Amino acid sequence: MTKASVPGGIPTGMDLMQNPRLNKGTAFTEAEREAFGLIGLMPEGIDTEENRLKRIMLQLAKKSTDMGRYIFLQSLADNDRTLFYKTIMSDPVRFMPIVYTPTVGAACQTYGHIMRRPKGIYLGINRKGRIAEILRHWPEKDIRFIVVTDGERILGLGDLGTNGMGIPIGKLNLYTACAGVPPRMTLPVMIDVGTNNEALLRDPLYMGLKQSRVRGKDYDDFLEEFVQAVQEVFPRCCIQFEDFANVNAVPLLERYRNRVSCFNDDIQGTAGVAVAGVLAALRITGKPLTEQRFLFLGAGSAGTGIANLLSQVMHQAGLPLEEARARCHLFDIEGLVVESRNDLASFQRPFAHKGEQLRSFAEAIEALKPTGIIGVSAVAKAFTQEVIEAMARLNERPIVFPYSNPTSHAECTAEEAYKWSEGRAIFASGSPFPPVRIGDKTLVPGQGNNVYIFPAVGLAVYATEASRVTDGMFITAARAVAEQVTQADLDAGLIYPPLSGILEASVQVAVKVAAEIFKEGQARVPEPEDIELYIRSRMWRPSYKQLL
Incomplete structure (x- = not known):
């Protein structure tokens, strides 16, 4: 098979290697390397999945802290999603405390400092009226699970604003690792309505809206637009509300539980x-x-x-x-x-x-x-x-x-x-x-x-x-x-x-x-x-x- 006759929809060359859903790194077969223009872009040796996993374990062993392991694993997910899940599913007892609690709490506290590549969808209240349009920017069109937060009550750590995005990402990691929900059908979402955390507002590396939290009708209207946009863009999607403050968590659940597929974990x-x-x-x-x-x-x-x-x-x-x-x-x-x-x-x-x-x-x-x-x-x-x-x-x-x-x-x-x-x-x-x-x-x-x-x-x-x-x-x-x-x-x-x-x-x-x-x-x-x-x-x- 020549490069010109590769299956439709699959990128070639470096584009393929930078696609975390399709990337196999050094495990691409000889035929795949020829067909997709990968010859010369990696060493000649062809790895098994098991060898790829062994290499990751060796690299993890060189990390001295769980935070270092968290950052490494999230970067792995950006590069090779299959290998990321193969790693954490190989030993759930070892890896769940790293990809989720307690390590994710420390990660959220410094998320603006450790972020390598943005993940998921960020919906700033300054984009009100455009939520459906923004959701359509996501490349996957059949999303079945959205975990959404506004970052106001992250674990027991309080208002972390958009730094709280680590929670929806971590929750969805566990949907797949612990129950086999297809990762391409999941989407983490951050509702950015500002933060009342003064330290974050002063932090030049904080990536969210630098304004006080929006409350009242404007907040409620924005959440209503979000829920309706999800029904329009991803009609078979279940919404999981996560780490909203009490003042919003209970009303949101009561407002939507009998209208759409949703729950509050x-x-x-x-x-x-x-x-x-x-x-x-x-x-x-x-x-x-x-x-x-x-x-x-x-x-x-x-x-x-x-x-x-x-x-x-x-x-x-x-x-x-x-x-x-x-x-x-x-x-x-x-x-x-x-x-x-x-x-x-x-x-x-x-x-x-x-x-x-x-x-x-x-x-x-x-x-x-x-x-x-x-x-x-x-x-x-x-x-x-x-x-x-x-x-x-x-x-x-x-x-x-x-x-x-x-x-x-x-x-x-x-x-x-x-x-x-x-x-x-x-x-x-x-x-x-x-x-x-x-x-x-x-x-x-x-x-x-x-x-x-x-x-x-x-x-x-x-x-x-x-x-x-x-x-x-x-x-x-x-x-x-x-x-x-x-x-x-x-x-x-x-x-x-x-x-x-x-x-x-x-x-x-x-x-x-x-x-x-x-x-x-x-x-x-x-x-x-x-x-x-x-x-x-x-x-x-x-x-x-x-x-x-």
Whole structure:
């Protein structure tokens, strides 16, 4: 085959080598090198995919920090997307903390300094009226997933403006690495409405609009234009809202959840992984869900999202919904959330109960006697020795979930929880912690990472082309995750499946969620005879494409 007769649509020469979706580097075959004008543009040796991976591992080993590894891997994704995913999927336990939490938090804090090549779409509010036009600039025309943020509440780090683009990029990396969603069908989007971070506004390397955040009607109108433009340009796309501040996160979800295919991972994904952790933890305690009582440190969208989903699951277990809600209590910077407070948002009201507005979290534990505490406050070390010891005194196996990310914002460490509870705490955190030796036993901390939920839900939504994403799908996902925890896992202290098997775990969760989608009548494709076979057939795998 001559260069003139190469398959249509495939670039040649350096253009092909600079296309991350098609580039194979030194793994191009002899025939491909001849056909696509690559002779002389690389060494004569022809690599296997395995050798390409070995070379990447050698280069990564020379990096001395996780930030250096993060930058290296993102540059690899810009150059050879297949090899990037082959790398991170080869060892999820090793690479997920690098491409996502906790490293992505540090990356976002300095994103304007470390950025090599822009990724995704940036929608500045100064371009109002042109969003559909801008979305059409994206080269891929069949986008199925957009992760979008406005950068105002990045992890527990606050307003990072457009530096928060690292979060949508990282989330979409995990859609593919953990569930096989085709990367060409994903798109990270940054809504740039300014920032109130004065340090960024003074930073000459900050790449966003250097103005205060736009609020009110102009903001709402811009988001409305965005959602409508997505429906016009990418009609089969699901929108994931990510790291919006509480003032916008809950209203956005309520405004659009029944109009378009969308969800908020901070609210629904976090809730799903928390419910999964609780269901698995109860296999250790041997106590029914209907007898549990939970106290949340943090009363924002994440805390209320978990409380809402837990209440629904308790209701399914037999409790009246109001009684289920009465077993979920919130605690914020002003103290216990009670109905007499006049500073509460509407989404907090269902969990504002009668009682005294206690100002101490430890006092609230003594008064309410919860069986589990869940931290979504981003306040480091808030689960003090007094708190953990009180939980251990009130419960034989206290449930302690410090879910805040990144690691530096966790409410306590695994070592603290185990040490102060004499090894009796059932522990899970948002970011990873190393195993802890207590007496003659090694306890392995669980990581309540949303990665158990959102990629699998995403795979099911992608495969079924679901028209809506419902709470029922997240409840189904939570149950499916909990079902995969073995007795051996529980004996080691794990209440989530091992991350090393996350791809297969996601498949099993996606199968259950897809069945729920068909049951709810949300699918836009016919129901297959074998849902698992169908799900697997839709998955992308990191293998070089044969170009001839």
